[in-house]
């Protein structure tokens with residue numbers, strides 16, 4: 001059996017040709033393909049406005065800035081996510097306030113959010129972890145009650161919904177990433193979905209050095225950033241957008257094979273709430289307490305299967321531990337459990353049914 005990596009982007013000839021066409025045109029930065037990409041994400045999510053930027057972290061950084069969040073403010077984030085979710089809060093000088101996750105879904109535990117709200121709280125960044133929508137409806141009820149902004153970290157959740165409404169359209173801003181680990185990829189890339197026209201204008205000014213054409217001529221109205229996407233990156237991902245629904249269907253089919261073939265292994269399998277279909281950016285399981293997860297990763301690699309832990313317990317990372325000194329094991333037991341016993345298995349478009357069955361068999365052999 002050839003080695004099966006944890007992830008591998010599906011780049012086809014036609015995607016490559018789309019990139020080459022842009023390179024030949026000489027128009028390399030933020031042109032018609034970026035606009036096409038924005039329109040495609042608007043259509044897929046049902047969001048009236050979409051603003052492409054250079055990566056998924058930039059989406060959240062710019063959103064926080066555009067919403068005026070900064071020094072002295074607090075922002076609620078889940079304790080278990082990719083570290084960028086909290087880093088962006090630090091980048092604007094605000095304080096991330098961590099909330100534990102629900103161990104069944106790996107998403108923020110909505111029952112603990114209100115306890116974390118103080119007079120300084122300005123926003124919540126809920127994460128749609130691993131491609132499963134969090135209970136964003138419940139989050140919006142809390143946010144509206146306390147007058148908080150919501151930036152949805154939907155970096156890995158393109159196509160995810162709650163009651164048929166797309167993630168990224170509930171809060172003030174939705175953040176998507178197109179890193180190669182996500183369902184479709186531009187190499188590096190990000191998209192902000194917003195309902196508010198003024199906010200979308202502000203984000204477009206901020207991503208491009210503070211440049212505005214509002215008065216009909218070039219005018220630099222802010223000290224902005226350069227968070228533009230290149231046009232060849234956009235072309236690469238626009239080409240993949242055309243088969244996105246098929247990609248999603250294929251991944252759901254593969255995930256269902258895992259769900260049935262991994263029954264009876266030493267693993268807790270992911271739960272899928274009925275109102276929130278999973279998009280399976282990551283197939284993330286928990287290994288039983290008796291199993292040494294890190295050793296299992298090594299043994300799976302020896303057996304030809306690439307796996308890794310799924311996401312970080314953020315307050316336990318050196319920067320956050322040194323700064324806030326929180327005992328994660330005690331205060332965020334579920335985030336700690338997911339961080340120490342979580343395992344991401346290979347799941348992407350290019351894998352076949354039989355490869356998923358093979359992986360399942362190896363996992364079962366090593367965990368029983």
Ligand SMILES: *Cc1c(COP(=O)(O)O)cnc(C)c1O
Nearest residue numbers: 055056057082084155156177179
């Ligand atoms: C991938 C990811 C990010 C960061 O996206 P980049 O495009 O790599 O900057 C942020 N949050 C979550 C939950 C992610 O999975």
